[in-house]
Amino acid sequence: MGKILEVKNLTIHIKTHKGVVQAVRGVDFYLNEQETLAVVGESGSGKSITMKGVMGILPKNGKVVDGTVMFQGNDLTKYTERQMQQVRGSEIAMIFQDPMTSLNPTMKVGKQIEEMLKEHCKEMSKADRKARAIELLSLVGISNPEARYDQYPHQLSGGMRQRVVIAIALACDPKVLIADEPTTALDVTIQAQILDLMRDLQKKIKTSIIIITHNLGVVANIADRVAVMYGGKLVETGDVADIFHNPCHEYTKGLLRSIPKAHEKGGELQAIPGTPPDLMDPPVGCPFAARCQETMIVCQKFMPDYTECGKNHKSACWMLDEMAQEVKADEK
Amino acid sequence: VFAEGETLSVATDFEVKTLVPWAASEENAFMVLNQAEEGLFRMDENNQPQPALCDTYEVTDDKLTYTFHLRDGIQWSNGEPVTAADFVYAWLKQMSTDATNGYSFIMTDYIVNGQEYNEGTVDASEVGVKAVDDQTLEVQLKSPTPYFLNLTTMDMFFPVNEAFCEEQGTNFALSPDSMLYCGPYVITSYDPAVGVTFEKNDNYWDKDNVAIEDAQVRVIKDAAAALSAYQAGELSQVKLDSANVVAYKDDPEFSQEIDFRTSYVQFNLTDDVMSNVNMRKAISLAMNRSALTDNILADGSAPGFGLVADGMSGDGEKTFRELNGDVSPYDPEQAKEYYDKAVEELGGAPSEVTLLVADDSVSKSVATFIQSELVTTLGLNVVIDTKTVQGRGELMDANNYQFAVTAWGADYDDAMTYLDLWTNGTPYRGNYNDDDYNALISDAKTQTDDAVRLDDMLKAEKKLVEEDAVVAPVYHRGSAVLTKSNVKNLISHPIGVPIEFKYASFE
Amino acid sequence: MKNDDKQVLLDVKNLKKYFDVGNKKILKAVDDVSLQIYKGETLGLVGESGCGKSTFGRTVIHLYEPTEGSVTFDGLKIDKNLDKKQRHELCRRMQMIFQDPYASLNPRRKILDIVAEGIDAHGLAANKKERNDKVLELLETVGLQAEHADRFPHEFSGGQRQRVGIARALAVDPDFIVCDEPISALDVSIQAQVINLLEQLQRERGLTYLFIAHDLSMVKHISDRIGVMYLGSLVELAESEELFENPMHPYTKALLSAIPIPDPDIEKNRQRIMLEGTLPNPIGLGDECKFCSRCPVCKDSCHKSQPKLVEVKPGHFVACSQVQ
Amino acid sequence: MDKSKIDRSMYQKAKVEASEKEHIAAPASTMLADAWIRLKKNKAAVVALFILVAIILLAIFAPIFSKYSFRDTDYNNVYGLPSAAHIFGADQFGRDLWVRTWMGTRISLMIALVAAILDLVVGVLYGAVSALFGGKVDAVMQRIIEVLVGIPSLIIVILFLMAFPAGVGTIIAALSITGWVNMARLVRAEILKLKNQEFVLASQVLGTSKFNIIMKDLIPNTVSVIVINVMFTIPSAIFTEAFLSFIGIGLAEPQASLGVLINGGYQVLRMYPHVLVFPAIVIVLIMVCFSILGDGLRDALDPQMRK
Amino acid sequence: MLKYVLKRLGYILVTLWVIVTCTFFMMKNLPGTPFDAERFSIMTPQQQERVLEMYGLNDSLPMQYVKYIKNMLKGDLGTSFTYVNQDVSKVITGRLGPSALIGIQAVLIGLAIGLILGILAAWKHNSGIDYFTMILAVLGVSVPNFVAAALLQYYIGLKWGVLPVGFWTGWNCSVLPSIALSFSATAMVARFMRTEMLDVLDQDYIITARAKGLSQMKVLMRHAVRNSILPVVTILGPIVVNLMTGSLAVENIFSIPGIGSLFVDCIKANDYPVIMGITIFYAAFYMLIVLLVDLAYSLIDPRIRLAKGKES
Numbered sequence A: 001m002g003k004i005l006e007v008k009n010l011t012i013h014i015k016t017h018k019g020v021v022q023a024v025r026g027v028d029f030y031l032n033e034q035e036t037l038a039v040v041g042e043s044g045s046g047k048s049i050t051m052k053g054v055m056g057i058l059p060k061n062g063k064v065v066d067g068t069v070m071f072q073g074n075d076l077t078k079y080t081e082r083q084m085q086q087v088r089g090s091e092i093a094m095i096f097q098d099p100m101t102s103l104n105p106t107m108k109v110g111k112q113i114e115e116m117l118k119e120h121c122k123e124m125s126k127a128d129r130k131a132r133a134i135e136l137l138s139l140v141g142i143s144n145p146e147a148r149y150d151q152y153p154h155q156l157s158g159g160m161r162q163r164v165v166i167a168i169a170l171a172c173d174p175k176v177l178i179a180d181e182p183t184t185a186l187d188v189t190i191q192a193q194i195l196d197l198m199r200d201l202q203k204k205i206k207t208s209i210i211i212i213t214h215n216l217g218v219v220a221n222i223a224d225r226v227a228v229m230y231g232g233k234l235v236e237t238g239d240v241a242d243i244f245h246n247p248c249h250e251y252t253k254g255l256l257r258s259i260p261k262a263h264e265k266g267g268e269l270q271a272i273p274g275t276p277p278d279l280m281d282p283p284v285g286c287p288f289a290a291r292c293q294e295t296m297i298v299c300q301k302f303m304p305d306y307t308e309c310g311k312n313h314k315s316a317c318w319m320l321d322e323m324a325q326e327v328k329a330d331e332k
Numbered sequence B: 001v002f003a004e005g006e007t008l009s010v011a012t013d014f015e016v017k018t019l020v021p022w023a024a025s026e027e028n029a030f031m032v033l034n035q036a037e038e039g040l041f042r043m044d045e046n047n048q049p050q051p052a053l054c055d056t057y058e059v060t061d062d063k064l065t066y067t068f069h070l071r072d073g074i075q076w077s078n079g080e081p082v083t084a085a086d087f088v089y090a091w092l093k094q095m096s097t098d099a100t101n102g103y104s105f106i107m108t109d110y111i112v113n114g115q116e117y118n119e120g121t122v123d124a125s126e127v128g129v130k131a132v133d134d135q136t137l138e139v140q141l142k143s144p145t146p147y148f149l150n151l152t153t154m155d156m157f158f159p160v161n162e163a164f165c166e167e168q169g170t171n172f173a174l175s176p177d178s179m180l181y182c183g184p185y186v187i188t189s190y191d192p193a194v195g196v197t198f199e200k201n202d203n204y205w206d207k208d209n210v211a212i213e214d215a216q217v218r219v220i221k222d223a224a225a226a227l228s229a230y231q232a233g234e235l236s237q238v239k240l241d242s243a244n245v246v247a248y249k250d251d252p253e254f255s256q257e258i259d260f261r262t263s264y265v266q267f268n269l270t271d272d273v274m275s276n277v278n279m280r281k282a283i284s285l286a287m288n289r290s291a292l293t294d295n296i297l298a299d300g301s302a303p304g305f306g307l308v309a310d311g312m313s314g315d316g317e318k319t320f321r322e323l324n325g326d327v328s329p330y331d332p333e334q335a336k337e338y339y340d341k342a343v344e345e346l347g348g349a350p351s352e353v354t355l356l357v358a359d360d361s362v363s364k365s366v367a368t369f370i371q372s373e374l375v376t377t378l379g380l381n382v383v384i385d386t387k388t389v390q391g392r393g394e395l396m397d398a399n400n401y402q403f404a405v406t407a408w409g410a411d412y413d414d415a416m417t418y419l420d421l422w423t424n425g426t427p428y429r430g431n432y433n434d435d436d437y438n439a440l441i442s443d444a445k446t447q448t449d450d451a452v453r454l455d456d457m458l459k460a461e462k463k464l465v466e467e468d469a470v471v472a473p474v475y476h477r478g479s480a481v482l483t484k485s486n487v488k489n490l491i492s493h494p495i496g497v498p499i500e501f502k503y504a505s506f507e
Numbered sequence C: 001m002k003n004d005d006k007q008v009l010l011d012v013k014n015l016k017k018y019f020d021v022g023n024k025k026i027l028k029a030v031d032d033v034s035l036q037i038y039k040g041e042t043l044g045l046v047g048e049s050g051c052g053k054s055t056f057g058r059t060v061i062h063l064y065e066p067t068e069g070s071v072t073f074d075g076l077k078i079d080k081n082l083d084k085k086q087r088h089e090l091c092r093r094m095q096m097i098f099q100d101p102y103a104s105l106n107p108r109r110k111i112l113d114i115v116a117e118g119i120d121a122h123g124l125a126a127n128k129k130e131r132n133d134k135v136l137e138l139l140e141t142v143g144l145q146a147e148h149a150d151r152f153p154h155e156f157s158g159g160q161r162q163r164v165g166i167a168r169a170l171a172v173d174p175d176f177i178v179c180d181e182p183i184s185a186l187d188v189s190i191q192a193q194v195i196n197l198l199e200q201l202q203r204e205r206g207l208t209y210l211f212i213a214h215d216l217s218m219v220k221h222i223s224d225r226i227g228v229m230y231l232g233s234l235v236e237l238a239e240s241e242e243l244f245e246n247p248m249h250p251y252t253k254a255l256l257s258a259i260p261i262p263d264p265d266i267e268k269n270r271q272r273i274m275l276e277g278t279l280p281n282p283i284g285l286g287d288e289c290k291f292c293s294r295c296p297v298c299k300d301s302c303h304k305s306q307p308k309l310v311e312v313k314p315g316h317f318v319a320c321s322q323v324q
Numbered sequence D: 001m002d003k004s005k006i007d008r009s010m011y012q013k014a015k016v017e018a019s020e021k022e023h024i025a026a027p028a029s030t031m032l033a034d035a036w037i038r039l040k041k042n043k044a045a046v047v048a049l050f051i052l053v054a055i056i057l058l059a060i061f062a063p064i065f066s067k068y069s070f071r072d073t074d075y076n077n078v079y080g081l082p083s084a085a086h087i088f089g090a091d092q093f094g095r096d097l098w099v100r101t102w103m104g105t106r107i108s109l110m111i112a113l114v115a116a117i118l119d120l121v122v123g124v125l126y127g128a129v130s131a132l133f134g135g136k137v138d139a140v141m142q143r144i145i146e147v148l149v150g151i152p153s154l155i156i157v158i159l160f161l162m163a164f165p166a167g168v169g170t171i172i173a174a175l176s177i178t179g180w181v182n183m184a185r186l187v188r189a190e191i192l193k194l195k196n197q198e199f200v201l202a203s204q205v206l207g208t209s210k211f212n213i214i215m216k217d218l219i220p221n222t223v224s225v226i227v228i229n230v231m232f233t234i235p236s237a238i239f240t241e242a243f244l245s246f247i248g249i250g251l252a253e254p255q256a257s258l259g260v261l262i263n264g265g266y267q268v269l270r271m272y273p274h275v276l277v278f279p280a281i282v283i284v285l286i287m288v289c290f291s292i293l294g295d296g297l298r299d300a301l302d303p304q305m306r307k
Numbered sequence E: 001m002l003k004y005v006l007k008r009l010g011y012i013l014v015t016l017w018v019i020v021t022c023t024f025f026m027m028k029n030l031p032g033t034p035f036d037a038e039r040f041s042i043m044t045p046q047q048q049e050r051v052l053e054m055y056g057l058n059d060s061l062p063m064q065y066v067k068y069i070k071n072m073l074k075g076d077l078g079t080s081f082t083y084v085n086q087d088v089s090k091v092i093t094g095r096l097g098p099s100a101l102i103g104i105q106a107v108l109i110g111l112a113i114g115l116i117l118g119i120l121a122a123w124k125h126n127s128g129i130d131y132f133t134m135i136l137a138v139l140g141v142s143v144p145n146f147v148a149a150a151l152l153q154y155y156i157g158l159k160w161g162v163l164p165v166g167f168w169t170g171w172n173c174s175v176l177p178s179i180a181l182s183f184s185a186t187a188m189v190a191r192f193m194r195t196e197m198l199d200v201l202d203q204d205y206i207i208t209a210r211a212k213g214l215s216q217m218k219v220l221m222r223h224a225v226r227n228s229i230l231p232v233v234t235i236l237g238p239i240v241v242n243l244m245t246g247s248l249a250v251e252n253i254f255s256i257p258g259i260g261s262l263f264v265d266c267i268k269a270n271d272y273p274v275i276m277g278i279t280i281f282y283a284a285f286y287m288l289i290v291l292l293v294d295l296a297y298s299l300i301d302p303r304i305r306l307a308k309g310k311e312s
Ligand SMILES: Nc1ncnc2c1ncn2[C@@H]1O[C@H](COP(=O)(O)OP(=O)(O)OP(=O)(O)O)[C@@H](O)[C@H]1O
Pocket: A014, A015, A016, A021, A023, A041, A042, A043, A044, A045, A046, A047, A048, A049, A050, A059, A061, A279
């Protein structure tokens, strides 16, 4: 299993009238072939922007100021717009959060799928394209695909629309599929269907998936590895089991504590007090320092380095620093 | 674009809304009709009536019966002969209640039983206009009318073919096909908003003396656009507005004419302030009319030192104006005196007076001028009330004004065209109803002695303008035109018909 | 907690709310729902998006006029016969917390004025100082500082806004609060803050909640009893433990099995009941059981009539002919 | 990272103030202050605002400090070219165009402003009432608007100008008869949108009176729409007045609005362009500035347009 | 669909009736009479009576109204007072041609240039072309159109001598006035297109399209333009109506026999039948255009269902 995508020190700034938002501040992660990486984190922690940076579809006022995005040995940040267009869709495809708004309301869904084929599989004939589009529709589990082909997005339910979005993304068998909160807007029953669908498709098409989500249940369901973001930084990555059973970073721990366990009732939830930092003026130290139960002075002053805390498992937290361990031991 | 030398092209700034003779009341309609039709007489270059469809005529010694003999072989454009009956039909129509142009008086005032026919009390056969035979027309007048031949040049006196007219019904004169022509030109196209195009009439008796084959009258409402069109060679002649006169004054193509048209201030004699004769005199004397015509209008208009327009005929040698002198001069000192007297009589100076004007730009300029003159000379504040032409008319009719700027264009070359307006005491004429004045006018109307008649009229103008100051003449309209140098003899008459094509030629 | 020693605070009987959606079509957003809410309890209400949860909540709190049926609050029947004063008093006693923390605060007013709105409307403060002090106290209750009072909503994060919304509802000292998905739009770490706050307030003030959500694990955590809605009807109602352990309606079963559990070991080996078929159009439904189009156990008889909610066990109500 | 600066003592547990946990980084700012900041960033809008202020000041003070009055005629200086004595030259009656231009600006702005205010009152109320009451009331009120739009406004304006003496007041009244329709529509649409927003429901739940809901929830949130529309109402009022002058039913002499001046200048454009040029520049400047400012305000006041 | 259109047409008729009624009574209060007051005052009473009778003005006002409505229902709009004996419908249709020609040309020019500029400006937001478009958009609505028309006439018509300036002879005379009129249309279209495009370009489906790897051009043409065009369609109605009826100044300058000058003339001259005729035409045209716009809406945006109508 090789690394198909490797992001190093990705730094993205977004200019606004009030100042520069340091949306992504030196993020490193990688994605293996055919694996599913889940990215979790607080709202506004820079998850979407990171992925948009990878795809080269940042908003106009956003800019990659540093870092590399290695895709199959090439640095995507060095690509021209034209080269990126070749990559987008055919090599790396992306699905967005809101199925209600991510389809063009004035275009038939069939056409929206075909558009992808037209762009990347130029040799296909018109009839082929239509056949393929209908095939894709049935692949993502839409019944009566011939009829749906000619419908407009507003004639489909939310779940169906999200399937269409997935069909579009899968049209050219991309090597990497980035799904930005693909189920957040959906009901649990439909969410379960979509997750099943994605897992099945991954097996069939053999893509690698990055899935962004707030929902730890979804992570547990689908992910092989997990990356946790906070305040524009990646604070912890590791295999899914390690993250759930052995979290190293205080934020990850807090997150896990704050969810109610469906099978055990009662007791107060352990919330993480406070509010995430404003990325317009991010703290110099650990972004989580202000809300952390274990904050030390060093946390407020310096950003911690990554520490390996297991196989494939690293975290940026001063608590993992040897010195901290020592001090803690001493205190006891 | 029409090449020069082919089509004679002139502009009018109003639409040619109708060509129906008994409905048309506007100059541009008269102009169009005058090219396409003809009456017994036609004005020559010197504004004298010359026999046209009429060959010869006799008038009885009492000057009351005219017998006109039509030319031989005169034809309508469809080849039918023009007969005396065509005149009778047209004239009766104009005297009937069918006439909506308000010009019935121009016949009923003179022709025996005309008025009665209009009022419906007599039969057509009793009216003093008869076709003795196809070529002889006999007209009986109520009183001696020295300018009667002048009248016959007007479009109301043009013949109309009864059979054709009745056949066309309400379509008559709506399109070139629904008219018959007996003038120098026939109309080939007509659109009220676009204009009229003409072609020489091959059936015209005097066609040999018509030099220009094609002509047109174009509606161009914007003065600047008209000038552009002239410069682009699309017009043969163009009227200049005052601002442009300065620039073209020395141009060889430049010329100026004066119209027999007087703008004047009408005072409402029933108004509290304006009923004071000293106030009226003060206002009239306070206006420096030369400043208006020289500096503001600057288009050849002449200062209105009298009601009767400059150049209108008097005793044959001198003009009426020359004979009567300045009856409304500019004299600021005297104006002030009168004003002070008026203030005393009124028991205080009026805080302001309201001057009613129509909403065209010239009227507004005149009003502004009057406003500025009155405030500087008399210290009298003037509020200008601008209304549409119709609105102004209604207010005046309703006796709802203090004083107003209005104008009257001569219908014929005789002072009477002005003077008899103030005999019926309507609010429109300021409710002026003076027995002496009326006596002078009615005497002039029945007088057979031209000298006495003239004297009556001179006295009447003096009384109306100088003594009673019922009106304050402001200026006599003039116009400045540019005419392409290759166009010769494109003359304008000061009365009624602005431009005459018949005599024009290209060089 | 046993039902009989509880006092009924809110009694909803055969509540219907229909919307006229034009073209003479009727949308039955809430169709014949009856339930009781006891003093001091939290009733959770779950169901798919569009099944009528919010409409139910809003009708209960008389934001909407019910099409049919009645709502009785603390012995007082809410209908047109109420006089102005009674209505006003009801407004004080019944409050609501909204789903969208961004849309539920007037962007043009200061936090201070937003929170004080209820105080002003009901004249609960004698003077300005008392009013402002009250607001500051409320802000402290929900974990915000005095310095926040002078700020505008757009400067706050979602969680903070939601707490402002809670403070606003608390300002009038209500007995009953409808929480319409108060945590759906919030981050996981923030959700817990809000839930804790709500629970704490319930303990301190003896509040009664109608808690609407689609996140079942949260609902289970906070609720004493849970009702499950499907297309405008209540299909199952039971104490929360009972519902999770012993779901009876096929829809409830599917719903419960679809909740992703945040534990990879459990999650990887879980069996799910997948619902086939599509959600029918809520406009113009027939007489059959509404769940028929997706029901794994649907029989011919189900097409005949809509099942009524029946108590199959003490305190456990189900509307399914297959279970009864 | 410079680890050398880190010593053992730093591994002490730090105290975190509760206030820091709920810290809001940005300085406290109101919606308006925020909008003002954004507007200031928009250079074009600032320049426009500056020019407008300059024009307004000139309109107020230039006539006061000139030795000529707007009505003094001088027949020796008819159409006088710009000179030291007459900066903008003179008009048909030799009146000083500098003073007349600023007097005209004064009147035009006054017409526009009063028209805008009337428009605001009628338009906003009409729109708000129509949207709030809904149902039959709304339907009837909308039909009335349709009819008003259908009746040629020129008829109404002329009727007005005929019924009353031609003056600034009459023009204002005539313009505001139909001028508010747009505002009413906009406000109605906006309030319809707001009506079902959760914060309005919240006020309802709290038992806030309808009046207070209108005043505190609805109107403040339509302010941006209103302000922006006013920015466009003002130029349109000035234009309509100019159009009336063009067809000859505008103000009476010697008063002049910019429309009257432009119309007068237009007649003599060929020979004396200065008569047209100066008032035209002023009117174009006013239009341009109001439009740019309007656009700027829209961007600044609309929280969604965070560019 | 058909039912909807019929229903709307029904509404239009009712509204039209109200408009006709209001206009009728207001118009009768216009100052002045349809006749030259000076000339009318010197007619004999018999003649005055006859004239009034001819134009149906001697009836009581309600009677006149009833007669007018009756005739109108028969399709007879009466005959003009000032254009003697000419049918109102003929007078109006005669003037409509030139106005329509110029209006439609101006709208087409405005649409073509406005759309291109608007699209470019939004695409290259904050670039030179954007600023250029904005300046143009502001100037286009800020310069009085008679000033623009006069300049065009003087410089292009006269100085270059390429196009006729003076009078109406046919199509080539319509070029300059169309251009003069198109400025404001261009400006409005460009402005609305730009604003809406900027909005649309921020939408999720545009990001989806970009994520498909479509070139910017394709994203723009296939996804953004169609979805941004709705507001332009909305303002198109009023623009068309305005350009066809409200171009008086330009009509005067280029001597176009158009409906704008007819209307003003007739109002000033109290030509009641023509005023009524134009009002009916104008109102009906306006409402039909609005209906057409609504129909166009549903074609452009499949989400909009006609039955519900749209909030206007
Ligand atoms: N177009 C933009 N303009 C300005 N700031 C932006 C823009 N998009 C995102 N940001 C800022 O960038 C930061 C990261 O945003 P991002 O969308 O990546 O967050 P996220 O982790 O995806 O959050 P969520 O879970 O809410 O989707 C946030 O602070 C956000 O406010």
